[in-house]
Amino acid sequence: MTHWYNYLLFYLWIAPHLVLLAVAIFLLKQRLFSEFPMFVLYTWYEIAEFLLLFTIAISRLNHGSWYLHTYLVTLAISTALRFGVIQEIFNHIFREHGPVDALARTSLRWITVALLLVAVGCAILTSPQSFGNLFAGAAWIGRGIAIIQCGLLLFLFLFSSLFGIALQSYVFGIALGFGILSSVELVQWALSTTDLSPSMARALNLLPTAGYHVAVVLWLAYLLVPAKQILQPSIVPAEGPGVGIDGWNSELERFLQ
Amino acid sequence: MTMTVYLYICLAALLATTFVFLALRRRKSVIGLDQARSLMDSLDLAAFRNLIDPEEEAFLQSRLPTDQFRKIKRERTWAALAYVRDLSRIALEFSRFAHAVQTSSDPRLAELGRQMAYGAVSLRLLALQATGRLFVAATFPALSPRRPDSLLDQYARSTGLVMRYGMLESAQKRAA
Numbered sequence: 001m002t003h004w005y006n007y008l009l010f011y012l013w014i015a016p017h018l019v020l021l022a023v024a025i026f027l028l029k030q031r032l033f034s035e036f037p038m039f040v041l042y043t044w045y046e047i048a049e050f051l052l053l054f055t056i057a058i059s060r061l062n063h064g065s066w067y068l069h070t071y072l073v074t075l076a077i078s079t080a081l082r083f084g085v086i087q088e089i090f091n092h093i094f095r096e097h098g099p100v101d102a103l104a105r106t107s108l109r110w111i112t113v114a115l116l117l118v119a120v121g122c123a124i125l126t127s128p129q130s131f132g133n134l135f136a137g138a139a140w141i142g143r144g145i146a147i148i149q150c151g152l153l154l155f156l157f158l159f160s161s162l163f164g165i166a167l168q169s170y171v172f173g174i175a176l177g178f179g180i181l182s183s184v185e186l187v188q189w190a191l192s193t194t195d196l197s198p199s200m201a202r203a204l205n206l207l208p209t210a211g212y213h214v215a216v217v218l219w220l221a222y223l224l225v226p227a228k229q230i231l232q233p234s235i236v237p238a239e240g241p242g243v244g245i246d247g248w249n250s251e252l253e254r255f256l257q
Numbered sequence: 258m259t260m261t262v263y264l265y266i267c268l269a270a271l272l273a274t275t276f277v278f279l280a281l282r283r284r285k286s287v288i289g290l291d292q293a294r295s296l297m298d299s300l301d302l303a304a305f306r307n308l309i310d311p312e313e314e315a316f317l318q319s320r321l322p323t324d325q326f327r328k329i330k331r332e333r334t335w336a337a338l339a340y341v342r343d344l345s346r347i348a349l350e351f352s353r354f355a356h357a358v359q360t361s362s363d364p365r366l367a368e369l370g371r372q373m374a375y376g377a378v379s380l381r382l383l384a385l386q387a388t389g390r391l392f393v394a395a396t397f398p399a400l401s402p403r404r405p406d407s408l409l410d411q412y413a414r415s416t417g418l419v420m421r422y423g424m425l426e427s428a429q430k431r432a433a
Contacts, residue, residue, distance in 0.1 A: 164352030190265030
């Protein structure tokens with residue numbers, strides 16, 4: 001059991017970052033860094049973070065609270081970058097939709113304030129017994145952040161569908177991946193401060209990396225699978241008999257009948 | 258585990274399910290050109306214009322007692338609201354259609370799709386605003402809502418673009 005558990009633990013820790021490396025390389029090859037600089041930065045940052053934490057974990061540096069402190073600091077930067085990515089997705093989706101863009105920006109601000117209040121309210125209602133434990137404090141904050149990120153992504157999907165705005169395949173994939181990741185993290189942070197049986201605690205240990213794995217696979221899949229060509233026409237014919245002005249006129253006449 | 262933790266788990270499961278549902282719903286098919294045309298035909302614009310015509314309203318006000326006028330005005334506003342809701346639904350379908358056209362590999366069609374999408378999204382926004390205004394006017398008949406001229410103008414622009422797309426498609430079929 002322990003043998004398999006360790007294999008699974010290492011697999012779920014290493015494999016998502018290998019997939020993420022593929023995502024990062026694909027983003028660079030497709031020159032998407034100009035379109036999504038924050039997401040590109042996030043992917044490379046996550047890879048660097050993994051290398052740092054993995055090195056600490058397997059080397060002799062892993063003593064005392066070294067790992068925990070590094071983990072929490074890198075997590076804080078990662079969380080900030082994720083907010084940047086969400087903002088970037090918003091800008092990308094609504095930038096070409098004039099008046100809706102302004103409405104989206106204003107709504108985003110108000111939704112963020114509302115979600116912040118909800119997160120603070122939830123945190124006050126379920127405050128940990130003691131803040132002496134650094135991890136308990138981090139879980140308390142992490143839970144609030146997961147609520148805000150889930151809410152923002154849900155708002156993004158609902159607001160875009162309200163206006164029938166189809167998200168480009170990879171934009172949708174990025175948002176969906178973050179949505180699932182935030183949902184999983186909400187469970188993880190909620191459970192992490194409770195008294196769990198050893199087997200449950202071990203299972204919980206796999207939850208964030210499993211969620212992360214699902215998210216990076218989604219990112220890669222949506223980047224690789226091109227957007228479905230829904231409509232048939234691909235080429236407008238060159239001007240020719242019956243297709244030029246005369247053709248247009250006859251079509252217009254047919255429409256006006 | 259406490260009740261609160263169970264609540265968090267339920268909330269997270271609900272959110273994850275919603276995200277998966279949204280991903281699956283994304284595959285919903287987009288209307289075709291013929292359906293777009295039949296949607297355009299289904300809307301009786303003349304009747305809608307009549308319902309929001311201020312001259313018509315002034316005429317009714319001059320001929321009817323105040324109580325009866327308010328009652329009639331309320332009914333007319335509810336009817337106008339039903340038209341705006343239809344228009345809003347059409348705008349949504351146009352928007353989906355336009356975003357699909359935008360994915361065309363032909364740059365001219367993609368550009369036309371972009372224009373259609375911009376128009377349809379603006380139309381949807383105007384329709385939603387008009388829905389709110391008419392709802393307030395139907396609830397409080399003493400208030401006079403602003404005439405949704407920009408909504409009708411935008412609708413004319415959007416249908417014009419859909420027709421232009423139809424002509425391009427027909428021209429292509431004939432040439433093939």
